[in-house]
Amino acid sequence: xxxxxESGGGLVQAGGSLRLSCAASGRTIRSYAxxxxxxxxxxxxxxxxxxxxxxxxxxxxxxxxxxxTISRDNAKNTVYLQMNSLKPEDTAVYYCAADVRRFGRxxxxxxxxxxxxxxxxxx
Numbered sequence: 001x002x003x004x005x006e007s008g009g010g011l012v013q014a015g016g017s018l019r020l021s022c023a024a025s026g027r028t029i030r031s032y033a034x035x036x037x038x039x040x041x042x043x044x045x046x047x048x049x050x051x052x053x054x055x056x057x058x059x060x061x062x063x064x065x066x067x068x069t070i071s072r073d074n075a076k077n078t079v080y081l082q083m084n085s086l087k088p089e090d091t092a093v094y095y096c097a098a099d100v101r102r103f104g105r106x107x108x109x110x111x112x113x114x115x116x117x118x119x120x121x122x123x
Contacts (some may be wrong), residue, residue, distance in 0.1 A: 001113050002027040003067055004096050009117035016121070020081040022096030022114055030054075033071060033102035034079045035110060038092035038119075047105040048083065059104060064090075086121045093118050105119070 008020040022034070035050035049060045049070040058070055069082040079096055094117050097110035 002029065002032060004098060004112055004114035006096050006114040006117035007118045009094060011057045011122065012118045014086060014088055014112065014121055014123050016086050017082070018084065018086065018119060020094055020096075020117060020119070022079040022081075024077045024079075024098065028074070028116045029072065029098065030074045030098055031075050032049050032112075033099040034070075035097045035102075035104070035107070036070060036079075036081045036094060037097060038074065038090075038118075040092040043092075045095070045107050047107065048090070050102070050104050051079065051117055052102055061105075086119075088121045089123045091119060091121050 001023050005023050005028045036048040037045050038048050039045040048059050051058050051070045051072055055072050067085045072079045096114045098112040099110045105111035
């Protein structure tokens with residue numbers, strides 16, 4: 001099975017940028033479709049973006065489209081989420097997820113999750 005560890009979160013002012021990384025170990029991520037989700041206090045986990053096994057198909061939540069970019073480097077066994085033009089409403093714990101099948105926006109179906117990484121955007 002694959003283990004996932006997120007990094008790169010932190011505190012940033014509105015309008016700033018952060019890049020999250022999700023490093024995988026145990027298995028090559030070439031076999032996994034990958035997703036990013038986030039959860040704010042008191043809210044349900046929500047879809048941010050996902051990417052197919054080879055990176056040729058990508059989907060974004062409307063709330064982040066045009067500001068966030070998901071990418072993957074299978075040689076480095078890592079998935080990234082570049083976040084630009086951050087807004088206070090982007091504040092949440094961000095999680096990466098993986099599964100051999102592509103579940104897209106359906107977080108309940110993903111089999112593997114990272115521990116989460118806090119992103120805080122101040123106004």
